Amino acid sequence: xxxxxxxxxxxxxxxxxxxxxxxxxxxxxxxxxxxxxxxxxxxxxxxxxxxxxxxxxxxxxxxxxxxxxxxxxxxxxxxxxxxxxxxxxxxxxxxxxxxxxxxxxxxxxxxxxxxxxxxxxxxxxxxxxxxxxxxxxxxxxxxxxxxxxxxxxxxxxxxxxxxxxxxxxxxxxxxxxxxxxxxxxxxxxxxxxxxxxxxxxxxxxxxxxxxxxxxxxxxxxxxxxxxxxxxxxxxxxxxxxxxxxxxxxxxxxxxxxxxxxxxxxxxxxxxxxxxxxxxxxxxxxxxxxxxxxxxxxxxxxx
Amino acid sequence: xxxxxxxxxxxxxxxxxxxxxxxxxxxxxxxxxxxxxxxxxxxxxxxxxxxxxxxxxxxxxxxxxxxxxxxxxxxxxxxxxxxxxxxxxxxxxxxxxxxxxxxxxxxxxxxxxxxxxxxxxxxxxxxxxxxxxxxxxxxxxxxxxxxxxxxxxxxxxxxxxxxxxxxxxxxxxxxxxxxxxxxxxxxxxxxxxxxxxxxxxxxxxxxxxxxxxxxxxxxxxxxxxxxxxxxxxxxxx
Numbered sequence: 389x390x391x392x393x394x395x396x397x398x399x400x401x402x403x404x405x406x407x408x409x410x411x412x413x414x415x416x417x418x419x420x421x422x423x424x425x426x427x428x429x430x431x432x433x434x435x436x437x438x439x440x441x442x443x444x445x446x447x448x449x450x451x452x453x454x455x456x457x458x459x460x461x462x463x464x465x466x467x468x469x470x471x472x473x474x475x476x477x478x479x480x481x482x483x484x485x486x487x488x489x490x491x492x493x494x495x496x497x498x499x500x501x502x503x504x505x506x507x508x509x510x511x512x513x514x515x516x517x518x519x520x521x522x523x524x525x526x527x528x529x530x531x532x533x534x535x536x537x538x539x540x541x542x543x544x545x546x547x548x549x550x551x552x553x554x555x556x557x558x559x560x561x562x563x564x565x566x567x568x569x570x571x572x573x574x575x576x577x578x579x580x581x582x583x584x585x586x587x588x589x590x591x592x593x594x595x596x597x598x599x600x601x602x603x604x605x606x607x608x609x610x611x612x613x614x615x616x617x618x619x620x621x622x623x624x625x626x627x628x629x630x631x632x633x634x635x636x637x638x639x640x641x642x643x644x645x646x647x648x649x650x651x652x653x654x655x656x657x658x659x660x661x662x663x664x665x666x667x668x669x670x671x672x673x674x675x676x677x678x679x680x681x682x683x684x685x686x687x688x689x690x
Numbered sequence: 691x692x693x694x695x696x697x698x699x700x701x702x703x704x705x706x707x708x709x710x711x712x713x714x715x716x717x718x719x720x721x722x723x724x725x726x727x728x729x730x731x732x733x734x735x736x737x738x739x740x741x742x743x744x745x746x747x748x749x750x751x752x753x754x755x756x757x758x759x760x761x762x763x764x765x766x767x768x769x770x771x772x773x774x775x776x777x778x779x780x781x782x783x784x785x786x787x788x789x790x791x792x793x794x795x796x797x798x799x800x801x802x803x804x805x806x807x808x809x810x811x812x813x814x815x816x817x818x819x820x821x822x823x824x825x826x827x828x829x830x831x832x833x834x835x836x837x838x839x840x841x842x843x844x845x846x847x848x849x850x851x852x853x854x855x856x857x858x859x860x861x862x863x864x865x866x867x868x869x870x871x872x873x874x875x876x877x878x879x880x881x882x883x884x885x886x887x888x889x890x891x892x893x894x895x896x897x898x899x900x901x902x903x904x905x906x907x908x909x910x911x912x913x914x915x916x917x918x919x920x921x922x923x924x925x926x927x
Binding site: 424425427555556558559561562564565566568569570571572573574575616619620621622624625 | 740743744745765766767769773774775777778779780781784785788791792794796797800824840844850
């Protein structure tokens with residue numbers, strides 16, 4: 389409890405890391421809900437990795453121009469953001485095209501994209517030890533060096549993304565749930581799909597830049613998967629996922645700080661524990677309610 | 691058959707790029723028609739229904755609505771129930787509400803009047819009590835009622851149903867057909883439904899569109915579903 393009070397105090401040295409972690413924990417699951425609904429779990433894993441390759445490319449640009457020991461100044465943060473966004477959006481457009489075409493093994497391509505992007509990142513960074521250290525910290529989920537500017541950028545981006553997801557929720561839900569119905573209602577299905585993917589890509593790129601790919605895909609996927617086990621409505625699904633993410637982020641940070649562990653992996657491992665507990669709790673709950681559901685389903689059909 | 695046409699296909703080719711299903715077809719749907727779309731598996735029934743619904747673009751030729759310069763008829767589409775993913779935590783009401791989304795602009799919220807209208811549609815299809823139940827846990831017949839309510843919530847001129855009675859027991863099947871007949875009589879809707887069930891068509895419908903050998907035959911049940919014509923259509927003679 390003392391650790392908890394300490395990390396929430398305004399004078400706490402790592403307060404930016406705490407607030408960023410909490411923000412990612414609350415916001416990423418709300419975006420992740422759409423990954424689960426559209427059954428794009430693999431995409432939720434591959435996208436942050438591809439996005440981090442964008443960061444690696446941006447951080448090693450000077451090596452490409454023959455300056456192996458170039459300076460790493462604060463402006464490269466902007467370059468990293470540009471790299472992350474560019475790679476995320478290009479990947480999202482490519483994956484949207486694959487999903488729309490609906491041919492071939494999409495999971496296979498996503499898996500390939502994941503491993504190839506990880507390998508390319510490592511190769512790119514091999515020639516620049518300074519950038520490699522920064523990228524590895526990002527990859528491992530070391531989030532202690534977040535500046536106020538990064539926190540502000542993360543907050544602003546997620547505010548825009550979540551506002552648009554809320555505002556156009558009915559359109560996104562319609563095109564995701566019943567594409568054909570959406571067409572008969574004369575909705576621009578391709579346009580709404582594209583906007584949804586762009587918002588997902590933007591959320592991922594800023595999350596990756598702030599906390600790295602590990603925490604990003606942990607918070608994108610695990611809280612919605614847990615929430616799906618207990619929620620009864622879409623609203624409950626989204627709010628519960630966000631609450632689980634928020635609690636996981638805060639508690640993970642407390643544990644990491646208390647035991648001197650890296651915050652990112654602690655957060656994700658904690659979410660894994662939550663998922664395991666939730667899975668068995670849901671199974672137990674289902675077994676208790678099974679007779680009730682069965683009798684409900686056997687009621688007159690129409 | 692009502693003489694007032696709603697839409698027609700003149701020399702239209704439908705199907706998928708590189709794989710036409712029906713070529714150079716001619717068909718007219720009249721206002722107030724209540725017709726069955728019959729044919730063997732793979733004859734192109736669903737493709738034709740999806741083309742009329744605007745889901746599948748024509749490969750050649752175009753679909754003409756009447757009057758040609760008037761507003762396009764609003765379509766209420768009832769897909770096959772199996773098309774829906776259980777991962778969505780939607781109630782019967784949530785699903786039916788989607789029918790109003792064609793009238794509600796992007797980023798706008800559904801008004802209370804529209805919400806009340808959705809409840810009315812659910813009640814009119816006998817699905818009032820299913821409004822709060824999870825859609826994924828409804829039986830086949832219950833889902834069908836909710837989907838018909840959703841199509842009605844679109845305030846359609848044309849109701850298109852893809853195999854609304856497949857996999858449903860005969861009692862529920864009869865109840866759904868009675869519901870469609872009542873909707874047809876009350877709202878003067880044009881209804882086109884895909885089915886395999888000849889008995890059902892004979893008992894409940896007047897008009898038939900039959901797809902066979904890449905051609906369309908359109909006529910009254912009393913003309914097209916006689917034993918002689920059936921033998922001819924099914925090559926049994």
